[in-house]
Amino acid sequence: MLRFVLRRLLQVIPTLLLLSLLVFAWLRSLPGGPASAFLGDRATPERIAELNRVLGLDQPVLVQYGRFLGRVLTGDFGVSTITGQPVLTEIGRALPATVELSVAALLIAVLLGIPLGYLAASKRGGPLDISTIIGTLVGVAVPVFFLGYLLKAFFAVELGWFPPSGRQAIALDATDVTGFAVLDGLLTREWDASWDAILHLTLPAITLATIPLAVIVRITRASVLDVMGSDFVRTANSKGLAPGTVRGRHVLRNALLPVSTVIGLQVGLLLAGAVLTEKVFVWGGLGTLLADAITLKDYPRLQALLLLGALVYVLVNLLVDLSYAIIDPRVRLT
């Protein structure tokens, strides 16, 4: 088990190396660059050339990559060409916002998706099942930003139930401990701060949860239907077990295997969805950083963000593999 984890963690290193090379080469093959984006109207070929020299962008790409790697090994991802601040500082400040949003969305998707998928499967062909199928289709089909604006217009502007944007009312002047607004309120016993953060979180989290929720519902439903038709469930019924035992121990445990894989894959998509959701709700997390970096060709920030995304993705899927070994005894981690 420990050896498996260590080996998988070691595998992360070449993965990230390859990815960093790709990102590096890809960014520099795009037309334009940070210099022209930064200078905007004031750009002249001389000024661009000078700025490129200052930023080290006049060097051959391989030399640049070598320098980049050397710095990264010492934990230095460079400074943002937009703000002039160290990239890691920026990311560290924005990370809690995105993590909070993603975790909330994932919780909604999992805690709602699995029971809903199970219910739909067990009442196959019934009204709940059919409305679930239609609902999930709509959920997958509606663009994130459209749903976000829709929810905002109705629940925030029209009804006024939730704040339309931001993470917390500034007037509360909540104490910042970890950067996670909901958690901070609990830690400092500023209950109103936590509650306010939850209200702010609700609409963005629902927006971001929609697609993973729909996917999890569908996979759970299909998986439960598949397992319910299996021989060992027939055996469980032939033993006269209580319906609850058949459902929990025999159907659900087996049905959750494919679901856990999908949850892992969804985490990657969650990061992508967060960019749009954060934009709609002015969330100020990694998504905002990323969007700005793309527009202004901020190479250092983009490199760091993409590598971070890949790292999270790899780690989450490692967790999924570990969960497999816990649910399914046939999987041996070697």
Added chain:
Amino acid sequence: MTAPRPTPTAEPLLQVRDLRVAFRRRGEPDTLAVDGVSFDVAPGQVVGLVGESGCGKSVTSMAIMRLLPRRGVQITGSVKMDGEELLTLSEAKMRERRGRDLSMVFQDPLSSLNPVVPIGLQITEVLRRHRGMDKEKARQAAVDLLDRVGIPDPRRRVTAYPHQLSGGMRQRVMIAIALACRPRLLIADEPTTALDVTIQAQILELLKEMVAETGAALIMITHDLGVVAGLCETVNVLYGGRIVERAQRHRLFGTPRHPYTHGLLRSIPRLDAAAGEQLEAIPGSVVDNLPWAHACAFQPRCPRSVDRCVEVTPEAENTGGRLLRCFNPVPASAE
């Protein structure tokens, strides 16, 4: 929670009367998988249900256990255990009986065991449900059961998962599960078909021992007459969802009267056959069947068919302890 004792009268343990199972699909005519099957099982008796694929033997057993899906399936007739009608029992009442009064062993022991649950728990969950045992007592009982069905080192094996056992071991576990609560009726549906030939004999021997030891009656469902020959007292031969012949084992094997039974016995390879003798086969397959409604279903494949076979349904007639459904049976002296 003790099982009701069998009544001391000669009343059968299980009484199946005119059982019919129809699979219905919208826009298609019903498929009659079981078409009026009647038979009795006395306490402790071993009864065979024999026939080829599609003759309705498995569906019969699933109907008795009430394990068929409710949707798209229509079951009529009567299945009585201890005089109580099972087909109209509430689902909750039936769940109390399943595993306690009647239980089942299935064909493929790998797919029939839950892959992610240790075998010990798959045994103890029946005991805890029907016998109300606590965890420790049930665990001890599971170890004893594994020991009784011949699993070596049972104390260690209770924590094993199905994939860690061999096919024969898995079927032993299935038998332990089925007999855990000492049911009075065990239905074994092709219990040896998925196993190696060498293991088949061991499992049959175990089944024989276990039913003798627990006093359970056994319905043995198989396509293999060799299995029946070593085990069953009474043999029912099914064809097209109906019983075409029933007799004591020795009489059925000695003088098969129905052309189908006769054909089945002739199609078994024999060690004492003369060299070069061709193995006989019954021509055609079940898809050639006629509907029983106004003919004999076996007629298209029958070497002894007469004109009446396509005009009138042959009724089951009971003569001298043998049930026979044929207008032109094989003469008793034919063998």
